[in-house]
Amino acid sequence: MTEKTGTFLVTEADAESAILRDVETGQIHTLSEHDDYERLDVVGATLEAEPPMEVVWTVVEESYRRTVELVDSDLSPTQQAMEIAESQSAGELERVERAGTGEIHVLSVPPAQVDDAVEDVLADEETIARAARVGAVRVEVRSDADAGVLNVRYLPD
Template sequence: MTTETESTFLITHAEADTAVLTDVHSGQVHTLSDNPGVEENDVVEGTVAPEPPMNVTWQIIDIEERRTIPIERGEEPPTAQERELAADQPVGEITRRERAGTGEIHVLTVEPDDTEGVVADVINDDATRTRAARLGVDRVELRSDPDAGVVSVRYLP
């Protein structure tokens, strides 16, 4: 028998009468039997439980916190350290570094002509928001240098 699940969830789809959320830790997907007012891309910390009698849909029984995590394009270029990391790795590779305190920085080396497309892909990728929710950060900032083929994804408190 399935029981209640307490976790952090990303709302990946929302309509007036239903919503779909994903547990950012386990990846489990839950379809809600109704929408308690959540919107796509919301992050909800709370508890879900199966909806009786068939237990095939879920309901949110407690919301401890509801927030959004903005993913923004920064005006600043990648830092010197980020550019050095990118220079030391082949195109298509990524380096992940923990930030002092909370968060992470990901440095991607891309073809210079693909830089803008990669930035757009990262902004629109549910995995970016899922990682941000799992890390417990407040925002995500992308910096890019099209001339060098560098994209940095900064998960920030």
């Protein structure tokens, strides 16, 4: 039987089944049953394909399950983010590794579109998948509408 160990994002869940997406590869796994998974849960687990066709999976072992907190912060972007944004054109993104765990993104957008960009980042399922990939449990979005800057911070515990 085929086994797969990884970090998965629950993209769909109902009483009978759930769909998990591997956050590293994007591979989709349909579970025949699950233990109360909810959409957008992040699950570290080992899955096993069910015979004979191996198209449905079962959770063999779950190492962790968590949700990622998404925050629209009232705080301004950090000094570092503002300095990075100064050299960017609208539409550009720069990723910066955090000391330890996590990641920081600096996005430059037209000032009139900052509020929409913040909403887009917080509503995007991929924001949670990225948080899962970098080991973050909290995503904090800071913005400055006048400067056209978004500072997306993927933070650990």
